Amino acid sequence: MNSKLGQKIRKIILIIIGAAIAAYGLEAVLIPNSVIDGGVTGVSIMGSKIFGLPLGLFLFILNIPFVxxxxxxxxKTFAIMSIIGIAALSIGTVLMHDIDPILSANDPLLVVASGGILLGVGIGIVLRNGGALDGSEVLAVLISRKIPFSVGDVILFINVFIFTIAAFVYTLESALYSALTYYIAKVVIDIVQVGLEKSKSVQVISSKSDIIGQAVQDRLGRGVTYTLGRGGFSNEETDILQCVINRMEETKMLSIIKEIDPSAFIVISDVAEVRGGNFKKRDIH
Known part of the structure; x- marks a missing residue:
């Protein structure tokens, strides 16, 4: 019980920290330079500008339906963590509203890069701990079930609509910089959520699969699995080697395979998450 309570408290603290970082990115970098984010946050920023009301008020009210x-x-856990995150973001923007901007519009690319990174780090921390700061993705999931488009397509459409409105509220230049900020934030969110060592799945079809597998275990420190396959043209049985690595090991993996069998057939794909088993790299030094 104490362990579970400690984990929940830790997650809540990290969600509040993530929300504070995102709030700082909005109030100290983006908003003073007329750059917005996508989703509900972008709509809230425009609403605050048009109606002259606190940004935090719009963030909280507009996100409640999506929570x-x-x-x-x-x-329920997701909803509670999201409410904590959104409340922290709303309060953070109110408390930081009069903070001095750390960058000026004289260097818009620096504004976009730093603002996108701050937003991405903040939102990524919140997502990694089971909460959310923006309800647009929840809406996109629900819409995608009703129409023949993916979640990503729906999110893209929503944000194209938001940035189009931003071109009228601000300027076309600000809208384009906002779109770039959103893209940078999404990339950083992925890095924070998944980590720099994003996993990849490697499949190798070769007549020397056993030799390659032994070399991978000895030189790369990764475990391998063999499955029996049969060639469609040759009708011959062969071992298919499977291995999970991180992306920084990809070049070394390819080097090992090509060194042993230059004609090997290799398939490499991204893996969203790896759990269980013995994925932790074995110390080979």
Whole structure:
């Protein structure tokens, strides 16, 4: 019980920290330079500018319906963590509203890069700990179930609409910089959530699979698995080698395979998450 409570407290603290980082990125970098984010956050920033009301008020009110949808579709824990994150973001933007900007519009690319990184780090920390700061993705999941488009397509459409409106509220230049900020933030979110050592799955079809597998274990420190396959043209049985590595090991893996069998057939694909088994790299030094 104490361990579970400690984990929940730790997650709540990290969610608040992540929300504070995102709030700082908005108030100290992006908003003073007329750059917005996508999703509900972008709509809230424009609403705050048009109506002259606090950004935190719009962030909290506009996200509540999506938190309710998240509660229905994902669960109570997600909803609670999201409410904590959104409340922290809303309060953070109010407290930091009068903070001095750290960058000026004289260097818009620096504004976009730093703002996107701060937003990405903050949102990524919140997502990694089971919460959310923006309800647009929950909406995209629900819409995608009703129409023949993926979640990513729906999110893209929503944000194209938001950035188009931003071109009228601000300027076309600000809208384009906002779109670039959103892209940078999404990349950073992926890095924070998955980590720099994003996993990859490697499949190797070769007549020398056993030799390659032994070399991978000895020189790369990764475990391998063999499955029996049969060639469609040759009708011959062969071992298919499978291995999970991180992306920084990809070049070394390819080097080992090509050294042993230059004609080997190799398939490499991204892996969203790896759990269980003995994925931790064995010390080979």
């Amino acid at each position: 309710y949808l998240g509660y229905k579709q994902i669960g």
